[in-house]
Structures are given as C-alpha cells and as structure tokens.
Amino acid sequence: MEHKFEQISPHILIMHAEHATDRPVLAAITGERRTLLMDAGASPAHAGLFREELERRGCRLPDMLVLTHWHWDHSFGTGAWGIPAIAHKETAEALAALSGRGWSDEAMAELVQAGTISEDSAQHIRLEYGDSREVNVREPDIVFTGRITIDLGGVTCVLTHVGGDHSADSCVLYVQEDKVLFLGDALGPSIYGGPYKYSSTGFLRLLEITYGFGAEWFVESHGIPMNEPDFRADLAPWERLARLVDVFGHNRERVVLEMKNYLKLEELPRDLLQGVDYFMAGPK
Template identity: 30%
Template sequence: MSIDIIDIRPLAGRVWLVPGDPDPDNIRGSVAVVADDAGSVVVDAGQSPTHAREIRHAMDAAGLPPARWLVYTHHHWDHVWGACAWPDVEIIGHVAGQEILRREAARAWSHRYLRDEVRANPLLGPSFRARALAMDTWDGFTVLPPRRVFTDELTLPTGVRLRHVGGAHAPDSTIVLVPDSSVALLGDCYYPPPAHLRSPDDAPDLTMVAGLVRDEYDWYVDSHSEPWTLEQARSFKA
C-alpha cells in the first residue's frame, strides 16, 4: 500500500506540526509532534488510520524519534480515529472522554452504518460524510479509548504538560503545553459545540482564549487554523 507524502514542519523548539486540511468538508485537523529522545509525544491521532500512517511516514522522513505517547485533546472522531494505526504507544486522555470512546468503540462502523445514521438524523450529515471520505477501508479499524486518564493536570516524562479545560465543544477538552518550546496546543477547546448540537447563538469562546494566553508561550495552535503568535492571541476579544 502506497503512503502519500504529507508536510511536516518545525514550529518552535522541538515542536513539529502536520498542518490540517483547509477544506472544511474534509475535517482533517493538524497534528503536533513533540520530539524527544525518550520517544515523541504525538498530539491527536489523525482522522483515520491512513492519515496516521502518513504522519508516521513524515516523522520518519524528518528523522524524528518514534512515537511513545499519543495524547487526545478530546474525543471527537477527527482527533482519535487514527489511533489504531499507532503501534506501541501509550494513549492518554482526560477521564471524561474515556467512557464516551468506549461507547463509540461499540458502534458497528461502516459506510452503511454512516448512511443509516444520517438518514435517521440529517444533522449528522457533514460529520458522517467526512468520516466516509476519510475511511478507504474498515479492515482492522477500531476506536481506542485512552489507556491512561487524568483529571486535572498531568506532566509526561518529556516535560509536556496536559491540562483539562473542558468547555462547550467537548467535556474532555485538554490543552497541551510545551514550556521549553513556548508552544500551547489548544485542540478545539474554545470552539462552539459540534454542528449537529449547535444553536444559532453558539460562538467561539473567546473568554476562554483570553484566559489561556500567557507571556511565556509564543505560539498558540488550534486544530483547524494556522498557528497564532502571542501578539495575535492577545488580539482576540471576548
């Protein structure tokens, strides 16, 4: 099976970034890699096993250490569906997402299942059509809950810090801080609820963003935008 070559670029210090797809119909977010001689920390799994394999190939081509830890910023499919293609890693996530992903793992995922679910609830259409596009095969696919969970904060042996922030987008939203590289990885934490649960009044939580900005972090990265500088992050107004 051929593997597409995708872009992986250094952001700051030991943080590398695989950019997301700007096409909103594709729903493919960015994935960060924190390189470390003890093993790299991968932040989010990719939106499919194929995407994950492409990221692994890009890491190898860039000479980055193999992944040892995989951190979920939250449980949504485009952040976790690639996990089954990351061998020999410890999957870490907030405790609030563990049971949700156990239920997701029990679903009979297939293209037919996706079609049936959209017929039953058309609001699921954009998300489930993107899932269908992401999955070229269901062979060997499974949703993997985190094997290690935390409640408030957790620091990995590499110095990478995980902090639960919650929010309207997902109850398990976690930010990932890399102090020595001055990078804050935000996932989707300040986004409004997913489209099928969103009301007309829902909007990005800019108050949350303002509360996360710190002088010691020069870069702020969410999953579906270009990285922001500290100055750009400060310009967000609630």
C-alpha cells in the first residue's frame, strides 16, 4: 500500500487518509518549541508509519497529541506514541468504558449489538489488527470541556468541542497562524447504534461554527484538504438539503423535488440521494 504524506502549510505535515481499513488523516503541527499530533491513528502500525516519515524528514517528533473524538480509528494508536494525550471529557469517558476490554470476534459482536460500534467498524478493526488483535485503549492524560488553547511556540492551536451527529464528543482543531481547520468527522452522520442519520438543524449549526473560524483550508479526516472556495462549493448542496429538510421535514418526495430543481438535474447523484436518506432517518 502506498502511503501519502503532504506538507499542506508552513507548520503542518499530514498523512493522508487510507480507506482500506478506514485510517483517518493524521497531522503533525510544529512550532518553535514543540510539535502537536492531531489524532493518534487507528493502531500502532498506523502511528508507526507517520513516526517513520517524521523521522525521515528530520521533523521534531510530537510532544503531545489531541483527539478529535473517541472513535477507534482516531484513538487506538494513542499508546504507541508515549506522549501526553489531550481529549474532551466525553472522549475520556468513552475510552474509559472500552479500556481493558477484549477484542475477539465475540467481544466485538457484543459491542455491535450494544450500538457502541458498527459491523463496518468491526470489520475494519479485523483488517487493521489481524487475528491476534492486541488492542490497547489508552485513556487521555489531560481532559477539557469547551475549548483548550495550545501554544507550540509561534503557532497557536485551538481545540473546540462542537458535538454533532457523528459523535457527541466531536472536536475541531484550528491552527491559527496557518488558517487550517481540522474537522475530524464532525460533519459526518451518526454511524453507530442504528441507521446512518443526520439532524438538519444540528448539521446547519455545525456549518455555521465551521465557517465562523475564518479558515482558508479545511481538512476532514477521511477526505482531502480543500481550500475555502472548494470546500464551500462541495458543502453547498448538503447545506441546501439540510435547509429543505428544516422546511419540509420528512416529506421525502418534496425534498427530492426541491433538490432536483436547485441543482437543475433530472435525477439526484447517488451521494445526495444517500444524504436524503440520512436526513430522513434523523430527528423529526
């Protein structure tokens, strides 16, 4: 598998997302005095690849890390770094509940049944860890609520709790000097404990928060970095969809008709039809 790394701004190197096992973006943000890691990775193997690249480039290795939310692909690599981890209070609670558990097929089936993870996540964990499945869930060292500011020396990072459908503990990380906003999976639908779903009002609230940072670049954890014009253009149909659901509720036919008119299309693209289903499954 080819692993892609990219210097996306003066202080930020990222490891791009890899979809085979749902590995998210990892980022090293380097200031004059210390380096901050954004998300720990899905496993020690994932973490190790990024560490090797940082060493190869002669970058300062991370002194601390932050978690955007508790989901396994973002947090299960924490122990491999051996550095202080910072996370929201709800992230810490979710990881504490998983700490010390076994991860056999039977144990994961129980977590799927309870709605803690999905069958897709269980399958990705099998692929990421193999049959031995030695998973070390490490709880964070520093817990915050609201927001926390981290000074790296000439580089200021602000980690803000935003919540949302995807995970109630979701946080976003804004690197002020580089004007880069890491969104984690905050704009994604709910994926655990039932069908994928969105709250239209919640989605619009998150979009308002997202645009309020004044960022010039946006990085979603399972996507590619986008500049502001491209990001707004990419999200515009989803914003319109959410606003239509706010107006017409769960009248699926009317929402689809209005979206077709808005986009001037005879049929909606597959991803937007899927989006309609997510909003229809959300709160009424």
